[in-house]
Amino acid sequence: MQYGFGVDVGGTSIKLGLFSQDGTLMEKWEIPTHTEHGGERILPEIAEAIEACMQKRGLCKEQILGIGIGVPGPVDDRGNVNCCVNLNWGVFNLHDALGILTGMKVKAGNDANVAALGEHFAGGGKGSESSLLVTIGTGVGGGFVLHDQVMNGAHGVAGEIGHIVVNRDEPLYCTCGKRGCVEQYASANGIVRVTNKRLSESDTPSSLRDFPKLSCKDVFYCAEQGDSLAKDILEQTYDYLGEAIADACCILDPELVILGGGVSKAGQVLLDGIHRHYQAYMFHACKHTRFALASLGNDAGIYGGFKLILG
């Protein structure tokens, strides 16, 4: 029996998974991310964690197909990393660096793209030929998978759906340096920002005013309870996301759109809302493109990492 490792590197923790060749997750665990000193401990600690797992299970290197790893930054097809700000990483080749430490084959990708591969392969996209994952979390990200291959792009940033411009009149800058990106309105942070702005601009009565420190979840809760302002804010959110996803689908024409990320825990109400606005922004041929919710949650990254190795 052969095995493979999937690794998902985040700013605070690193998720690891051991998979058998047939895609079964045998074991998963986490280690903390040490970002100090240019993040120099991150790769040696991943190598140690993998070595410890193999020792515990009596696995030898010949039984391991390799290590697939997703990191929060641009990664090109050759494994070149170009600054992962959250890890304090600069520019280097991740295939070589982790390969030397472990003596195993390494395949790396951007975390959102690797998660898209995971959902495509083992989650909400299972069985489809092509899928676009849209992750709505702290930010808005995404990844596109076609024929089991995730698209990385020439600069390792393909699938950045969060930075499609939906409001040409926005005075504030997005973290990416542009203005009017969908992420500025429809991410968890964006929804809270828009809500606080709307509350401060008027005296409209709203149960949203009862929360001393408002979260994105509160906005969904209030809308569910019938609060008009909260409903209106979410309708606008769905409209922006519907437009951005329709723009992406004009270009990619995927079989399936998968909604993931923390905000997607709102479930069917979010899916229905986005889909309604998507249809208004989409031409006939793609009006009935299927929408689904992501199903792997925080494990999408390790599943995708393993799939990178399977090829």
Place this chain on the structure above:
Amino acid sequence: MQYGFGVDVGGTSIKLGLFSQDGTLMEKWEIPTHTEHGGERILPEIAEAIEACMQKRGLCKEQILGIGIGVPGPVDDRGNVNCCVNLNWGVFNLHDALGILTGMKVKAGNDANVAALGEHFAGGGKGSESSLLVTIGTGVGGGFVLHDQVMNGAHGVAGEIGHIVVNRDEPLYCTCGKRGCVEQYASANGIVRVTNKRLSESDTPSSLRDFPKLSCKDVFYCAEQGDSLAKDILEQTYDYLGEAIADACCILDPELVILGGGVSKAGQVLLDGIHRHYQAYMFHACKHTRFALASLGNDAGIYGGFKLILG
């Protein structure tokens, strides 16, 4: 020596090319498109034209790699055509239909996507790993090529950059049924429409008023001569195209953007204008994505058709 045919079916004429295996165009010619009676004569006449060419040159079927064909409508990876309005075609499998008539291998694609493959393989995109062709003509279309494969999409409409929404406040409908598509402003028809609207809305003096029936070329000419209104209209055109291309590049992250179609004959001034606005709408990682002009003109479709057959 082996050969292949590239065919580009338009609403008024069909372009055909005979290529040698190494990609040299040996001969090209055109036949009229007969769209009456559901376009039933189109495929038999293509088969006849190919047969006549082979007879003239003394070529036998064993020497022909196959026929690659681009048609004006959605075509999926399996050759299924879903209504080519301009040809009066309904739903059928083009691989099978033309294959039966010729006894040769057939590969079909959407005309814009096939042209993108042609420019990638033998024109402005030669040598690049991935390229996005944006055709600015009567409409705005496009196609994306990655690792020598053109992306067709699940419904055969991938690369439809012309229908990215750039103006949420547009009251008029685009031919696609949406409102505010970039094609409504930045195609040849769109530029003329916008210009006539601007002229009727004000009394601003402009040399554009001297043309009894204004064409897109006239707008470029007046701008070149220093006419303020014409310059202003083109600046807005470049802005809309810059935004739409930046949105597409967030998703695809191509190595190269190629500008083609009739309007691209304006040349460097158009390229510089679009590129300037693109940069304002693009985040750091893709700010320096290369832009080039298409170089195959009306032959892009036959080159792409031949490349479809090469695989």
